[in-house]
Amino acid sequence: MLLETKIRGSDHSINFRVYDIDSEKIESKKNVSVDSTNKQLWAELIKKVESLKDTSAFEELFNHFAPRVKAFLIKSGADHQMAEECSQEVMATVWRKAHLFDPSRASASTWIFTIARNKKIDAIRKQNRPEPEQLYQDQDYEPDQETIVELQQETERLTSALEELPEKQRVLVEKAYLGELSHSEIAEITGLPLGTIKSRIRLALEKLRHSMM
Amino acid sequence: MKKHDIKHHLSKDLLLAYSTGQLEEGFSLAIATHISMCDQCRAELESLEAMGGAVFENLEPNEIDVDAFAKTLALIDQTPEQAKVKPKATGLPEPLADYVGCDLDDIDWRPIGMGVKQKILVNSEKVSARLLYIPAGTAVPEHSHKGREVTLVLKGAFKDEIDYFGPGDIELADGDTHHTPVASEGEDCICLAVTDAPLKFNKLIHKIAQPFLKI
Numbered sequence: 001m002l003l004e005t006k007i008r009g010s011d012h013s014i015n016f017r018v019y020d021i022d023s024e025k026i027e028s029k030k031n032v033s034v035d036s037t038n039k040q041l042w043a044e045l046i047k048k049v050e051s052l053k054d055t056s057a058f059e060e061l062f063n064h065f066a067p068r069v070k071a072f073l074i075k076s077g078a079d080h081q082m083a084e085e086c087s088q089e090v091m092a093t094v095w096r097k098a099h100l101f102d103p104s105r106a107s108a109s110t111w112i113f114t115i116a117r118n119k120k121i122d123a124i125r126k127q128n129r130p131e132p133e134q135l136y137q138d139q140d141y142e143p144d145q146e147t148i149v150e151l152q153q154e155t156e157r158l159t160s161a162l163e164e165l166p167e168k169q170r171v172l173v174e175k176a177y178l179g180e181l182s183h184s185e186i187a188e189i190t191g192l193p194l195g196t197i198k199s200r201i202r203l204a205l206e207k208l209r210h211s212m213m
Numbered sequence: 214m215k216k217h218d219i220k221h222h223l224s225k226d227l228l229l230a231y232s233t234g235q236l237e238e239g240f241s242l243a244i245a246t247h248i249s250m251c252d253q254c255r256a257e258l259e260s261l262e263a264m265g266g267a268v269f270e271n272l273e274p275n276e277i278d279v280d281a282f283a284k285t286l287a288l289i290d291q292t293p294e295q296a297k298v299k300p301k302a303t304g305l306p307e308p309l310a311d312y313v314g315c316d317l318d319d320i321d322w323r324p325i326g327m328g329v330k331q332k333i334l335v336n337s338e339k340v341s342a343r344l345l346y347i348p349a350g351t352a353v354p355e356h357s358h359k360g361r362e363v364t365l366v367l368k369g370a371f372k373d374e375i376d377y378f379g380p381g382d383i384e385l386a387d388g389d390t391h392h393t394p395v396a397s398e399g400e401d402c403i404c405l406a407v408t409d410a411p412l413k414f415n416k417l418i419h420k421i422a423q424p425f426l427k428i
Binding site: 111 | 225226229230233234235237238241242244245246248249252253255256257258259260261262263264265266267268269270271272273274275276277278281282284285286288289292306307308309311312
């Protein structure tokens with residue numbers, strides 16, 4: 001069961017959703033953050049888009065991500081109209097490239113971020129973006145559930161680690177990803193808490209490579 | 214792509230600049246090509262992208278048009294789905310193959326002297342990327358750099374004052390680096406060289422020839 005409700009507060013609207021696989025029970029909680037369950041939900045929805053061409057699954061993804069893609073593009077220097085059009089194109093790419101999404105190596109947010117980033121380079125910076133070779137998965141390759149869950153948990157920890165960085169460092173990291181830093185400023189960013197997620201991704205890559213042989 | 218024992222990897226700041234989308238096309242080509250050959254740097258890049266995902270997820274959402282979803286569905290209907298087709302093998306990693314456009318054996322090399330040949334792939338105002346063909350045992354004229362140089366070995370190997378570089382290895386040089394790369398004996402060396410300022414050759418004859426060679 002899936003429920004999404006929008007509460008209009010004094011000046012903020014809060015989105016929250018509760019996902020319950022085992023029962024029809026619907027719970028509501030206030031201030032539900034994006035937790036592991038939620039991240040898994042997004043990954044499952046992308047899977048449904050890929051295998052079932054499921055429009056309602058896509059709409060769920062759209063409602064969550066399109067407004068963020070638009071915000072990202074505006075922060076990156078696009079005007080409203082361009083950001084609107086580009087965010088639609090980004091979401092169309094999510095549909096078309098759903099088969100390339102690998103939940104053992106990236107969360108849905110991470111994957112959609114990379115599509116939005118590439119759109120930014122293409123549409124705003126008007127540059128070509130050479131991309132690494134895709135790792136083509138065999139038709140029957142399915143990353144195991146455990147690997148996926150571990151990656152989701154690691155992504156989760158990364159999000160809180162980002163929030164716990166010293167204010168100055170956190171602002172710098174955010175600016176870097178929003179394209180507001182020069183090369184030399186980027187070179188000054190150190191100590192990103194990426195050790196664990198990097199080894200998780202490395203393991204997932206090894207499993208994938210093994211299946212490709 | 215065959216996997217090699219890669220010893221020289223990408224630097225953190227190059228990977229970070231690439232993951233945030235701040236790197237120029239020529240350098241991005243070297244990064245994307247190396248990552249196609251190196252899972253260690255691929256994991257590093259994907260972890261940096263996970264950081265980008267976290268920043269992205271935390272953004273305050275922006276209001277979108279009421280008909281945005283309908284328009285997106287229309288976009289999807291207009292364009293055909295990407296086929297799951299593996300590109301044909303050219304003996305080059307995919308991102309590089311896109312720029313070269315043919316097999317390694319069919320490249321129209323331009324001689325630049327002393328048996329060394331080049332093929333320019335990207336030549337923008339700020340950054341140029343080229344393939345260099347260095348016959349086995351031959352030296353690339355001694356040069357230093359005004360800016361950054363990223364060299365990626367694709368085939369064969371070379372040695373300079375700094376170290377030995379084999380297939381997949383990256384050498385990073387900056388304004389302080391003076392080096393004379395020599396291709397190893399036994400196999401001709403092909404590398405991708407990206408610079409953000411013209412190379413400086415230290416001998417007069419090369420300085421004179423430089424404007425014609427587009428080095």
